[in-house]
Amino acid sequence: MTPSTSPVSAVREPDPYPYYATLVAERPFAHDETLSAWVAADAEAVSAVLRAEELRVRPPAEPVPAGIAGTPAGEVFGRLVRMTDGTLQRHLKQVVVEALGRPDPGATARLASARTRAVLDRGGEVPYEELMFSVPARVVAGLCGLDDGADDEAARLIGDFVQCIPATATPEQQRVAAEAADRLQKLLGPGIEQGGQGLLGDLVRAARAADWADTAPLLANAIGFLSQTYDATAGLIGNTLVALARGEAVPPGADGLELLVREVVRHDAPIQNTRRFAARPFRHRGAEVLPGQQVLVVLAAANRDPAANADPHTFLPGRTDPAVFTFGADAHHCPGRELAVAIATGTVGALLDAGVQPATLPTSPDYRPLANARIPVL
Template identity: 65%
Template sequence: MTATTPIDAVRLPDPYPYYARLVAERPFAHDEELGAWVAADAAAVRAVPGSDALRVRPPAEPVPRGIVGTPAGEVFADLARMTDGTVQVRLKTVVADALARADTAYAARLAARFTREALEAGGAVPWEELMFGVPARVVAALTGLTDGADREAARAIADFVQCIPASATPAQQRAAAAAADRVRELLRPGLAGEHDGLLGELVRAADRASWPHLAPLLSNAVGFLSQTYDATAGLVGNTLVALARGADGADIGALVREVARYDAPIQNTRRFAATPFVHEGRAVRSGQQILVLLAAANRDPAVNPDPHALSPGRVNPMIFTFGASSHRCPGEPLASALAAAIVTELRTAGLSTTDTPTYRPLANARIPHL
């Protein structure tokens, strides 16, 4: 299989020669087949997220039509990563402040314990649970959900994230609505009164920022779980594939951080022009969209020397995987800590995977079938 569009590339065994050609030959250009502009090199990927002309959602459809008026739509509308403007910047500050205080060492210990529990259950290796369920359970536990509520929240968040892609079916949207309602119900008590953990940090961060509204805090608490889901699964899976291909595993934490650049779990994101946007003399009209190739920019030699080498000891790498500008994901340290803990436990257990996996048919997340 060869790529004809950057969306095809996400699931290729090796999309990076294709990305390298875009960086070298079409760093910012219109793709007629996609009907969108494509930002491929580091300069374009830096410029696009920081522009006030662009939005993370189509201006006429800030919430996907199929979930408007449902609990999933209410959560989606409040997520800091899905909104723009001065209110978003203020809310993002609250969310980032809370996540910066998350105890990543404790989270890693939980991830290790949950991984061992999953393996001790016996039977076939539960790859889906290890890649998706364990990280979601850890974040649920960080919010104070225990005694089975962490498992329930992890299962529900798997349904909620199905409403985010444009390809979501009506059945998936209905399931997402029910899941959002249930996760909010589980999390709501943690935002009342004095609490430890991630929800307590969120409340205290809101107090420090004089943020008065509870509903967006609850929505972004749901977002703590949903943003963990695909990105951490891809980071776990792609690190295991790198090890199977002979990567240096002496320092798993360093390897995970380099895999985030080298084989990004989130390969692209989108922006939508609310007003005209110009980059390097090329004009994007209002209403047009831009596909932002985070994974291609990670391998731009202008910002990362010898970009196609997997180098866990790389000094000061430029990593676009977790976004840029005001929409950069503040959960990067937590995701990296979870992935490193899970991979370490799997290696200790003597488990490995193929070096030639197939990849899930997703438009932006690169997650191998293990």
């Protein structure tokens, strides 16, 4: 196998971690001419970049991708806390964090198990793609109060919407995403307006407690609950199954599978990298990132930095206080971390309870051709 030559192509290789280790040891923060970007690889550089106020999550000149600007997809995109910066973002982020902290992880895992069993009860071959992508979206839709088929529709629509997020999105994907965003707003809007039970009610109540009155960003971030679940949780479920296929054992105890899932988050991160864009000069270790330049933040490499985690290449569920960068940090840490872990634990647990044998799965699967999400094809 040809060794990795890029932290972007590495995402979809069977074992990118020796390459990442080289980056950490030899080029912890350096400019990559091929990518036309700076690359932050070790834990110190990744931490510095993620907390830097000089850097933004979107290019300052293009806060919303040009292809969806002025469409429902652009309206949603431009209001997502994960895609914005500044004082208002921090205020709204507090609301989102508060709301996502309300669902009970145990109840969420049980809901994921039930949705997984419903899929398996149809019989036939195990539909891993549906379990990885659609089941988590249905779970979050259910937490938002959607049922009687609306959860299935939301899962399908969010798959259409997330197509607009990558920079490689085609005009057709952007058109479909705009239609999906419009329909998702109609599905989720009543829950925001009524502020009833479930996750949408929690979001409205958190907003009131924080003196946030504008409902449009709440609706956009309700859609964000679904979109952030999509690739990240699919990768977490898939990579957990691959770990089991490679012979990793579930630790004993009631929380054994959860501990294994949490180690997968660190050891084989579902989201391997993210990007930041310089609005003002940013300096680190004598290097200077100029306005207009970008930084590729290799989260998966920092997870395996020996300065952050002892014996980092060993798969060790139950680590004490591991340093985990997969879900970001500082103002843009992902507030859905516990939700993702609960859904993956419930889904994989239901598969194991149903007698599915991970040993029959490939130990070196192909991976979807994505630039930042590591999602195996099972």
